[in-house]
Amino acid sequence: MHPSQQKDIYNPSAVKELFNEMSTTYGVVNMIASLGFTIIWRKYVIAKLDRNRAPGVMVDLMSGMGELFSVIRSDLKPPEKLVGIDFSSKMCDQAKVEAGRNQFETEVIEADIFDKNIADGSADTVVCSFGLKTFSQEQQARFAKELARILKPGGQFSFIEISVPRNSLLRFGLQFYLKLFIPMIGKICLGNPDNYRHLGVYTGKFGNSRFFHEQVQAAGLESDYFEHFFGCATGVHGRKPN
Numbered sequence: 001m002h003p004s005q006q007k008d009i010y011n012p013s014a015v016k017e018l019f020n021e022m023s024t025t026y027g028v029v030n031m032i033a034s035l036g037f038t039i040i041w042r043k044y045v046i047a048k049l050d051r052n053r054a055p056g057v058m059v060d061l062m063s064g065m066g067e068l069f070s071v072i073r074s075d076l077k078p079p080e081k082l083v084g085i086d087f088s089s090k091m092c093d094q095a096k097v098e099a100g101r102n103q104f105e106t107e108v109i110e111a112d113i114f115d116k117n118i119a120d121g122s123a124d125t126v127v128c129s130f131g132l133k134t135f136s137q138e139q140q141a142r143f144a145k146e147l148a149r150i151l152k153p154g155g156q157f158s159f160i161e162i163s164v165p166r167n168s169l170l171r172f173g174l175q176f177y178l179k180l181f182i183p184m185i186g187k188i189c190l191g192n193p194d195n196y197r198h199l200g201v202y203t204g205k206f207g208n209s210r211f212f213h214e215q216v217q218a219a220g221l222e223s224d225y226f227e228h229f230f231g232c233a234t235g236v237h238g239r240k241p242n
C-alpha cells in the first residue's frame with residue numbers, strides 16, 4: 001500500500017517505505033525544489049552549535065543520505081567520531097558512500113532512532129536536519145526524551161525543520177509550493193509525485209518546532225527556539241545541563 005493510503009501516516013513502516021522509495025530522487029529534488037534553501041538551512045543548523053566546544057562524539061539523527069556530513073566536514077573541527085542513524089536502508093546506502101569522504105571515523109547505523117542503539121550519555125553533540133516532521137506529537141515527546149538520554153551532561157544539540165510560516169501570504173505560497181511545485185519537480189526528476197505531495201502533508205501537520213521545543217525543555221534540557229526566513233524553517237538548539 002502506498003504510504004499516502006496508510007491510515008496512520010506516522011506509522012514507522014509507512015515512513016520508512018516513503019523514504020526508501022524516494023531515495024533515488026530525494027537529493028536532487030530537495031535541492032532544486034527548495035531553491036537551495038535546504039543547503040542554507042543545513043549550514044544554519046550546524047552554525048547554531050557552540051564553536052568553542054569540540055564536537056567530540058557527534059550523532060546525526062535521521063541522517064538520510066548523509067546530507068549533513070559535508071557541512072560537518074567543512075564548517076566544524078573534525079569530530080572524534082560521527083554516527084549517522086536512519087532506518088531507511090536505501091538512504092543509509094548513500095550515507096555510507098558519503099561517509100567514505102570523511103577524514104574522521106564515521107559510522108552509519110541502519111535503525112529506528114527509538115531502538116536505543118546509542119548508549120546513554122554518549123553524545124557530545126547531536127544534530128538533526130529535517131527529521132522532525134514525520135513524527136506525531138506523541139513521537140516528538142518520546143524523541144525529546146531520547147535526545148536527553150543520549151546527550152552527555154554539558155552536551156549540545158541543534159535541530160531544524162521546514163515549517164509553516166505565520167504570515168498568511170507566505171503560508172499561501174507554501175501551500176502552492178508543497179502541493180504543486182515540489183510534486184512537479186519530483187515528477188520531472190523521475191520520482192513519484194505522490195511521495196513528494198505526501199511530504200508536504202507532513203509539513204502542514206507539523207506546523208513548526210515550538211511543540212518539540214517545549215518537549216525538549218520538559219525533558220530537562222536548556223533549549224532556545226529559532227526561526228529562519230520568516231518562519232519557513234524553525235528549530236531548537238541548546239544543551240544538557242551539567
Ligand SMILES: C[S@@+](CC[C@H](N)C(=O)[O-])C[C@H]1O[C@@H](n2cnc3c(N)ncnc32)[C@H](O)[C@@H]1O
Pocket residue numbers: 012015016019042061062063064065066067068085086087088091111112113114128129130131134
Ligand atoms: C527528510 S529526511 C532528512 C534527511 C537528512 N537529514 C537531510 O538533511 O535531508 C528524513 C529521514 O528521517 C528518517 N527517519 C524517519 N523516522 C525515523 C526513525 N524513527 N528512525 C530512523 N530514521 C527515521 C527517514 O528514513 C529519512 O531518511
